[in-house]
Amino acid sequence: MSATDGALTKEIRVAGEEPRGGLAVAVWATLKRDLMLLLRRRSEVLNPLVFFAIVITLFPIGISPDPALLAAIAPGLLWVAALLAALLSLDSLFRADYDDGSLEQLLLTPQPLALLALAKVAVHWLLTGLPLALMAPVLGLMLALPAGSYVVLAVSLALGSASLSLIGAIGAALTVGLSRGGVLLSLLVLPLYIPVLIFGAGAVQAAIFGDGVLAHLAILGALLALALIFAPLAIAASLRISING
Amino acid sequence: MSLRLQGQNLACERDDRWLFQGLSLDIQAGEIVRVEGPNGSGKTTLLKILSGQLADYEGELFWDGRPMREAREIFLSNLLYLGHAPGVKAALTPLENLAWYQALAGQRGGEAARFAALEEVGLAGFEDVPAGQLSAGQQRRVALARLSLTPRPLWVLDEPFTAIDRDGVAALERRLFEHARAGGCVLVTTHHELTPCAELRRIRLGGGGLDVGN
Numbered sequence: 001m002s003a004t005d006g007a008l009t010k011e012i013r014v015a016g017e018e019p020r021g022g023l024a025v026a027v028w029a030t031l032k033r034d035l036m037l038l039l040r041r042r043s044e045v046l047n048p049l050v051f052f053a054i055v056i057t058l059f060p061i062g063i064s065p066d067p068a069l070l071a072a073i074a075p076g077l078l079w080v081a082a083l084l085a086a087l088l089s090l091d092s093l094f095r096a097d098y099d100d101g102s103l104e105q106l107l108l109t110p111q112p113l114a115l116l117a118l119a120k121v122a123v124h125w126l127l128t129g130l131p132l133a134l135m136a137p138v139l140g141l142m143l144a145l146p147a148g149s150y151v152v153l154a155v156s157l158a159l160g161s162a163s164l165s166l167i168g169a170i171g172a173a174l175t176v177g178l179s180r181g182g183v184l185l186s187l188l189v190l191p192l193y194i195p196v197l198i199f200g201a202g203a204v205q206a207a208i209f210g211d212g213v214l215a216h217l218a219i220l221g222a223l224l225a226l227a228l229i230f231a232p233l234a235i236a237a238s239l240r241i242s243i244n245g
Numbered sequence: 246m247s248l249r250l251q252g253q254n255l256a257c258e259r260d261d262r263w264l265f266q267g268l269s270l271d272i273q274a275g276e277i278v279r280v281e282g283p284n285g286s287g288k289t290t291l292l293k294i295l296s297g298q299l300a301d302y303e304g305e306l307f308w309d310g311r312p313m314r315e316a317r318e319i320f321l322s323n324l325l326y327l328g329h330a331p332g333v334k335a336a337l338t339p340l341e342n343l344a345w346y347q348a349l350a351g352q353r354g355g356e357a358a359r360f361a362a363l364e365e366v367g368l369a370g371f372e373d374v375p376a377g378q379l380s381a382g383q384q385r386r387v388a389l390a391r392l393s394l395t396p397r398p399l400w401v402l403d404e405p406f407t408a409i410d411r412d413g414v415a416a417l418e419r420r421l422f423e424h425a426r427a428g429g430c431v432l433v434t435t436h437h438e439l440t441p442c443a444e445l446r447r448i449r450l451g452g453g454g455l456d457v458g459n
Binding site for chain 2: 014023035041101107
């Protein structure tokens with residue numbers, strides 16, 4: 001090798017081993033970037049929240065303003081409306097990245113895709129699931145939700161919506177390559193949402209009747225733990241399939 | 246550790262039509278390989294296969310003598326791919342866009358490096374303008390700033406000259422040759438005629454057949 005070659009190879013290094021470190025940097029930067037992006041397109045963040053508020057406002061008007069009747073169906077109504085609101089926002093989770101080419105760049109990083117996808121889902125939950133959970137007690141007032149169940153409602157929604165975001169992201173990843181994947185996404189994801197819905201609404205019911213709330217919350221927590229372990233891997237695999245198509 | 250990307254008997258079929266068949270190639274350090282062919286001849290598909298994005302092909306790929314399946318992570322940390330879409334977020338400024346790419350490469354990076362990279366591609370003064378307000382050519386330049394910001398030996402560039410003005414094309418062409426001379430490797434599709442030189446090789450696709458020439 002000549003002297004000039006030696007001087008030049010200083011600039012260009014061929015990496016011989018898998019990259020070490022840098023994962024925290026990449027995950028943190030992805031979190032920050034997605035937060036910044038969503039906060040600059042506020043309408044997308046507000047859409048599900050407005051949907052949630054409108055649906056809950058319409059029920060007393062459409063059914064009856066009778067507090068006893070509303071209180072009986074309030075837990076289920078609040079949970080179903082929140083679930084649909086979360087579903088509404090899922091379609092855009094990977095869509096923008098797919099359209100502008102940053103998704104293929106995300107797939108080409110040497111960092112583990114599952115963790116980067118988890119960062120994106122975390123942002124989705126922070127700006128959709130968490131605000132929905134915080135808003136729910138206020139809307140609960142409109143449905144004459146009995147006192148004592150407000151905290152449980154917020155906690156169950158916070159826990160449950162995290163699972164919803166994780167599970168929904170699998171569907172969003174699978175349908176990102178399709179031009180009109182919205183309906184398919186709902187069909188794919190809704191059956192998987194049912195356990196979360198049952199135990200979430202169940203927790204609020206239990207709080208109203210004074211049963212064991214903790215059991216329901218524990219199952220919601222267990223579902224979240226399962227989703228946290230398996231969903232990122234499934235999301236990563238689904239993204240790979242979508243990009244391949 | 247050497248820079249060597251090999252493909253053996255690559256073949257790819259789309260919609261019952263063979264884009265290419267029996268394509269073998271050996272790409273090494275110091276080369277610029279231009280993939281040529283008419284529209285729809287499979288240039289982008291070949292680039293996607295060679296950058297490890299598509300698994301739907303026949304044949305074998307090797308990086309540095311190892312099968313791609315085993316060497317994928319190492320390969321990816323040597324690769325810089327710029328696709329059709331520039332991968333630039335319209336709502337973010339060029340600086341923020343580059344900061345994310347730097348972080349994806351695992352580098353914390355500094356503001357100064359990002360400013361320097363943007364200046365090099367002629368975007369000084371546009372650092373804090375949302376990329377959505379920039380022209381198509383300027384957005385492409387934001388993506389091209391990654392070439393110097395996150396140095397990688399293997400560049401795979403799909404139509405990098407799109408929407409770039411004449412001076413920009415000349416500068417980018419110079420940049421490609423510098424990279425090849427410095428021991429890097431460039432794989433590029435373009436309809437723009439590159440200045441012939443010793444480093445340049447061509448792969449011609451189209452009409453189902455192909456020839457690999459020098």
